[in-house]
Amino acid sequence: MASVASNNGDQIELNIMPMLDIFSILILFLLMSFSTDPVNHDVSKGLELAESDTVQSLDEIPVLILTKNELLVNDKKILDIAGDDVDAAELSQGAISKVYQELLKVAEVNKRFTKDKSKPGQLTMEIDKKYSFKIIRRLMLSAQQAEFVSFKLMVAKSQS
């Protein structure tokens, strides 16, 4: 037990057993929430994920991130987003040209390192839940033109 001496010479002992109790409960809680997933990605700032009951876990870092006011590809800012859609000047046949250009580069790098070149590309997307499907369709269209046809939509697993 920890102890201190008082002025009249008596020893005051500090009871640290409750502190040990608290520590052990805290550690139990943190161990239960500890993740051993191979992929560890923090949700991007300025973004709230949609909730889902899915049990599939994230298995790759998102390439395309659409926060409340920015669009990023591989952590590189491509566009500012004001409102619910992209400026008409950035569009080409319904797709977003800058996103298409960046995803073409990503597709070329992926092809260099993929054994099965005939397999269609996969893209992980992290999108804020407030957007309407209009801008998401534009992103998917841009990715489709860059030969990405399968999408993994990042969601927050609901606790229920």
Next chain:
Amino acid sequence: MKKQRKIIDVGGSSSVELNVMPFIDIFSLLCTFLLFSAVFISIGILEVQVPFLTNAAPPPEKKVPKRELVVNIHLAKDKVTLNSNFSQPPENKQKEDFPTDKKGLQDFHEALVRLKNDNVDADSATLMVDDDVVYQLMISTLDEIKLIVAKDKVENSSGEKALGKRVPGLFPKVVIGNVLL
């Protein structure tokens, strides 16, 4: 100053006090490490596809075309429409509308479960989403299309049964049909 083990000799008997300071040191270090590495939001994924053209050779045509279930779902802001028909006659076209509130989506899910029970091999659906549909609603609808729970009383395509949690297996392959130039 750490207190050493103290042995008190009282009339021949001895009591030993346990030094708990090392426990506290270890616990505080472990707490610090776990707090830094804790993930409080669990992240998952939902897989979808979009239509695409390929240069690959078409599969050889079968002599007897297979009669398969075709499921088309149209998601608008206030309702979701379930269309189903067979690829060969008799087509048995069916159409049902559901509202997009919680009860409506549950009814929509139950209609999909009935379809799946009648056609166990069917595993894909085409989803058309209106531009003004909010992303969260689209994700909730995808959950109802893809996942099953124990009370659904349906086996997923691999024959496993859901055990309390929602698992993939209803119509796991979803194609977003209106992502086209």
